[in-house]
Amino acid sequence: MKQPVRVTVTGAAGQICYSLLFRIASGEMLGNDQPVILQLLEITPALKVLEAVKMELNDCAFPLLQDVICTDDAAVAFKGSDYGLMVGAKPRGPGMERGDLLKDNGKIFSTLGKIINDVANPDMKICVVGNPANTNAYILMKNAPNLKPQNITALTRLDHNRAIYQLAAKTEQPMNTVKKLTIWGNHSTTQVPDISHTTVSGKAASEMVDTAWAHAEFMPKVAKRGAEVISARGSSSAASAANGVIDHMRSWVLGTDEGDWVSMAVYSDGSYGIEKGLIYSYPVTCKNGDWTIITDLTNSDFITAKMKESEKELQEERDTCSDLFA
Ligand code: NAD
Numbered sequence: 001m002k003q004p005v006r007v008t009v010t011g012a013a014g015q016i017c018y019s020l021l022f023r024i025a026s027g028e029m030l031g032n033d034q035p036v037i038l039q040l041l042e043i044t045p046a047l048k049v050l051e052a053v054k055m056e057l058n059d060c061a062f063p064l065l066q067d068v069i070c071t072d073d074a075a076v077a078f079k080g081s082d083y084g085l086m087v088g089a090k091p092r093g094p095g096m097e098r099g100d101l102l103k104d105n106g107k108i109f110s111t112l113g114k115i116i117n118d119v120a121n122p123d124m125k126i127c128v129v130g131n132p133a134n135t136n137a138y139i140l141m142k143n144a145p146n147l148k149p150q151n152i153t154a155l156t157r158l159d160h161n162r163a164i165y166q167l168a169a170k171t172e173q174p175m176n177t178v179k180k181l182t183i184w185g186n187h188s189t190t191q192v193p194d195i196s197h198t199t200v201s202g203k204a205a206s207e208m209v210d211t212a213w214a215h216a217e218f219m220p221k222v223a224k225r226g227a228e229v230i231s232a233r234g235s236s237s238a239a240s241a242a243n244g245v246i247d248h249m250r251s252w253v254l255g256t257d258e259g260d261w262v263s264m265a266v267y268s269d270g271s272y273g274i275e276k277g278l279i280y281s282y283p284v285t286c287k288n289g290d291w292t293i294i295t296d297l298t299n300s301d302f303i304t305a306k307m308k309e310s311e312k313e314l315q316e317e318r319d320t321c322s323d324l325f326a
C-alpha cells in the first residue's frame with residue numbers, strides 16, 4: 001500500500017465539494033491504490049454543515065480514506081499538504097461576469113497564498129477553481145513565492161469537457177473519439193475554444209463541421225455555458241465542475257493519454273506570444289507529475305486575435321487587483 005497523501009480542499013461545505021470530496025475519497029482523482037487524508041477548510045459559520053459532510057464521507061466506508069480533518073484554520077488545513085483544491089469562494093449570480101467576483105474573492109486568495117507559503121509542502125500542486133479562477137491563481141502565486149509557479153494552476157478542464165460534448169454531439173461521434181481540442185486563455189467569456197487541430201474518430205474536425213458553425217455557434221456556446229447553467233439551475237455548475245477538477249488533477253498527476261492533450265490554465269512561459277507569468281489556459285501534456293505546453297501549433301489570424309483578447313482581459317484583471325500582491 002502507498003503512503004497516504006494529504007489533499008486540502010477549501011469551500012468544503014459548498015456545492016462543488018458535495019460531489020468532489022466523495023470522488024477524491026473513492027480514488028477517482030489520484031488512483032485506486034492511493035490512500036488519502038482530506039484536510040477540509042471552511043469559514044466558521046459553515047463548520048456545522050462541514051461536520052455533516054464528514055459524517056457522510058465516513059458512512060461511505062471508502063477503503064482509501066484514512067482521515068478527514070475539518071477546520072476553519074487555514075494553517076491547519078494546509079499543513080504538510082500535497083494537493084490543494086481551492087474551491088472556497090463566492091459564485092456569481094445571473095447577469096454577472098466572473099470577473100465581477102474579483103473584488104470579493106481576490107482577498108481570499110491573497111490571504112491563503114501567504115498561509116500556504118508558510119505552512120505547505122513547497123512541492124504542493126494547486127488547482128484554483130474559485131472565480132475568477134485564472135486571476136485568483138495569479139494572486140495566490142504572487143503571495144506564495146516558496147511554491148514553484150508551475151505548481152499553481154487554474155481550472156479550464158470544465159470548458160474543455162464542455163467543448164468535447166458540443167463537438168461530439170454535432171458530429172454524432174462518441175465523446176472519447178474527440179482528441180486534441182484546446183481552450184486558450186481565461187476561464188471567462190473571452191476564452192478561445194479551438195478545434196483547428198482537433199480530430200474526431202481519426203478525421204480532422206475542420207473537415208466535419210464548417211468554420212461558420214465553429215466560430216458563430218460552437219465557440220460562444222462553450223464560452224457561455226456557465227451562464228446557461230446558472231440561468232437554468234439558479235446556481236452555478238457543481239457536479240460538472242467537480243468532474244473537471246477530478247480530470248484536471250488526474251491528468252496532471254497520473255499523465256495524459258498518448259496522442260492527446262488537455263487544457264489547463266498554467267504559468268505562461270511566453271509561448272504563443274502570451275505575456276510570461278500570466279495564468280493562461282494552454283494545450284498541455286502531462287507526465288511524471290509535470291505539465292508541458294504544446295508549443296508547435298500554427299494558429300490562424302482569427303484564433304491568434306482571440307487569444308490576444310483573452311490575454312488583454314487577464315492583464316486588466318491583474319491590474320485591477322495589484323493591491324493584493326507585491
Ligand atoms: P458555494 O457557495 O456552494 O460554496 C463555496 C463555499 O466556500 C461555501 O461553503 C463558503 O462557506 C466557502 N468559503 C467562502 N470563503 C471561504 C474561505 N475564505 N475559506 C474557505 N472556504 C470559504 O459555491 P460553489 O458552487 O461550490 O462554487 C465555488 C467557486 O467555484 C465559485 O467561485 C464558483 O464561481 C467557482 N466555479 C468555478 C468553476 C471553474 O470551472 N473554474 C466552475 C464552477 C464554479
Ligand code: LMR
Binds near residue numbers: 131158225226229237
Ligand atoms: C462555470 O463555468 O460553470 C463556472 O465558472 C461558474 C460560472 O460562474 O459560470
